[in-house]
Amino acid sequence: MTTIEENVLLTETGPGTPCGEVMRCYWQPAALSEELPLGGAPVPLRLFSEDLVLFRDDQGRPGLLGIHCAHRGADLSYGRIEDGGLRCIYHGWLYDVSGRCLEQPGEPAGSTFHERVRKRAYPCREVGGIIFAYMGPGEPPALPPYEFITAPETHRSNSKVFQECNYLQANEGNLDPVHLSFLHRIFARETRGQQGLNAADTAPTIEAEETEWGVRIYSIRKAPPDQNYVRVTNYCLPNFSMVSGSAEGYTVNWHVPIDDEHHWYWQIRFSRLASKDDSPRWNTGRREEVGPDYRKVRNRANRYRQDRATMKTETFTGLGRNFLPHDSCATEGEGPVQDRTEEHLGATDRGIMAARSVLLRVIRQVQAGQDPPMVFRGAQAAEVPNVVVRNDVLIPNTVDWHNYWDDESVDQELVRA
Ligand code: FES
Ligand SMILES: [Fe+2]
Structure with missing residues (x-):
């Protein structure tokens, strides 16, 4: 259980706060x-x-x-x-x-x-x-040459949107693969692809393992008769996640505190293969959801324009097809700063639990005067780990999913949305 003290430690990022000091190291x-x-x-x-x-x-x-x-x-x-x-x-x-x-x-x-x-x-x-x-003390570390920022302009896209809640609860949404089977359901798309697989198994097995960058999260859904649909997502210290990926590229959701009750939700997408002109991957529909002031068209003040009639026929939420209003309604609805002493985490929240414990440990490390993980100095900068992000793989249920991306003997079937 997360205590009041831990919740304060994890969510307050102003000057001089322990978590704020961690954030400022990056x-x-x-x-x-x-x-x-x-x-x-x-x-x-x-x-x-x-x-x-x-x-x-x-x-x-x-x-x-x-x-x-x-x-x-x-x-x-x-x-x-x-x-x-x-x-x-x-x-x-x-x-x-x-x-x-x-x-x-x-x-x-x-x-x-x-x-x-x-x-x-x-x-x-x-x-x-x-x-x-870089808002931290001393000499700035290297800006890690992450693939998602060094990709050519034609092969990446950036957006940001104002969110009315603490950064942590929004980032925890990225670490929770189960909500894909509910919050983001679009009924018409459930006859095929990822949406169909997410709808078919609403109680996936979730596993989390610590890594040098934070936490790797597996979600495994049964895909009858004899396959598993495996997704791999990642929590990256201290405040972003890598989700929705394939061999082609992936999406980064980066939650940067404005203050303790608001943050900028950055989304950075890149492709190793296809430029913006020739891949449907780039069309997220987000442009219609965000105004020129980086504020949401559907927001808390207008109840995200929920249309309850469509909840029967079109979407689980009545909030349209774009994921942004879904995630915003869910995470902003938890309150300006979620009171985690009132929550009841289940077996499907393993990724969230693991990420909290890593961040708490890193906060204590920085309090003790150490450099946190993933802060690169000098020549280390070239050593950004290769973080695997997949949401497109079906493998036989006899195969161990933990290392499936290393196993070339496995014939991976790509799942398209
Ligand atoms: S120059 Fe006087 S307040 Fe800025
Ligand atoms: Fe989501």
Whole structure:
């Protein structure tokens, strides 16, 4: 059982909190490159309960600073992009991307006061259409060269959406393969493929094993007469998951806290084989569900536009066919921060239990002054593990699913949705 103390430990990520300190050891997605075009407006941003401004200087470099001007606290997101930095509109102080104060035009000529002013600034790296930020102490580690961010632009897609709940409960949805047999049911699709297999066995066997990146989760559904439908998903420290994969590629769901009651749900998809122009894999229908402000069209305020008439004929939820409203309704419905002392975890929640225990252990490790797993320094950066993600394999029920991807003698049958 998760205690009140553990729940606080796992869910609070503001400055100085133990889990917040863990999160800050890793590069985290801060914004999409498209939010910050050259010459565009600075973006006010809240991350890990800190108010920040993200801007791109006139040379194209992204910078992430505390939002309040070091002079008398004006909001720098209204500032001017010019002269190698971001200039406050109140009295013209100018900051560069590293937080140095370059100018204080109201001070007497020859003043060196500006040299003694430094704003809090967090390093940024822009890769794969995403601006990542490092908000931790000391020298930043390497940004791991994950395949999903280094894939060519034509072979990946990124999106983000505002979620009205704590990051953890949303990420735990990724570690719970059983809800596929309920929450995401679309009746018309149940005659075939993955949807049919998920509907046919609603009580899969779930196994979880610890790995160097977090937890690997297997779900095994019986596929009569003599096969198993096996899915492999992964929890990756500290706040993302890899789901919905095949030999072609997979989907990353990354849940970045805004504060303890809101987060950005990033979805990064990539393909090793097919560009965006020639694979149905890219059409997730998400675009119709998310507005230009990265907010959901179906949301808590409009009860996700649930249409109860369609619950008889079309979907289990009455929330349309796109998975985003389904998952949002389920996880935001748990409350701003789920009270885990009230839950009753069953045999199907093994992935969630394993991920919590790994994260709790890592929190204690960081409290003891150690580097957490998956923080890469120097040459280690090239050693990002090859995380297997599959949701498309049927194998004979005589085969051990744990290592089936290593066993070339097994004739794997790909399941298409
Ligand atoms: S408050 Fe920003 S320059 Fe004065
Ligand atoms: Fe889901």
